[in-house]
Amino acid sequence: MAKKTIKSEKLPSTSTTSFFEDVYEVVKQIPKGRVTSYGAIAACLGTKSSARMVGWAMNGAHLRKDKVPAHRVVNRNGMLSGKMHFKTPDAMQKALEKEGIKVKNDTIVDFEKYFWDPMIELFR
DNA sequence: GCATTGACGAAGG
DNA sequence: CCCTTCGCCAATG
Numbered sequence A: 001m002a003k004k005t006i007k008s009e010k011l012p013s014t015s016t017t018s019f020f021e022d023v024y025e026v027v028k029q030i031p032k033g034r035v036t037s038y039g040a041i042a043a044c045l046g047t048k049s050s051a052r053m054v055g056w057a058m059n060g061a062h063l064r065k066d067k068v069p070a071h072r073v074v075n076r077n078g079m080l081s082g083k084m085h086f087k088t089p090d091a092m093q094k095a096l097e098k099e100g101i102k103v104k105n106d107t108i109v110d111f112e113k114y115f116w117d118p119m120i121e122l123f124r
Numbered sequence B: 001g002c003a004t005t006g007a008c009g010a011a012g013g
Numbered sequence C: 001c002c003c004t005t006c007g008c009c010a011a012t013g
Helices: A017-029 A038-045 A048-059 A091-098
Strands: none
Touching: A017 A038, A017 A048, A038 A048
16 A cells, blocks of 8 residues: 555655555545545545545645546535636536536535445455 | 644534 | 534645
């Protein structure tokens, strides 16, 4: 899990990078057409209380060489809370719809149906 | 070095 | 049932 072959290019930090990388790895495992929540990822890493850090990690996701599918990560409500952080506010929704996920009013339709739990899926 | 701010979430009022 | 507060921890001012 931790430490792969990721180079420290513009990492937001140097000490807590492991956590960030772990987040990126998990997010990269999300199958196409599926989504998950920040809290689920945090819980999978053992720091379920630090869901905010997952969100913060995504802030640097676009800086990684490997494009992290951050559009597949939403809050527990299924709302595209982070769409404003993309290049364009509609990029996230468009990316999701492109994968077959319906988005209505900045919220994923049938969120539970598309929900991908890293805790379960990575252990089965 | 303290105060404020988050791409969150759960608990309390 | 909606709104507020708190915890979490890193980054920024």
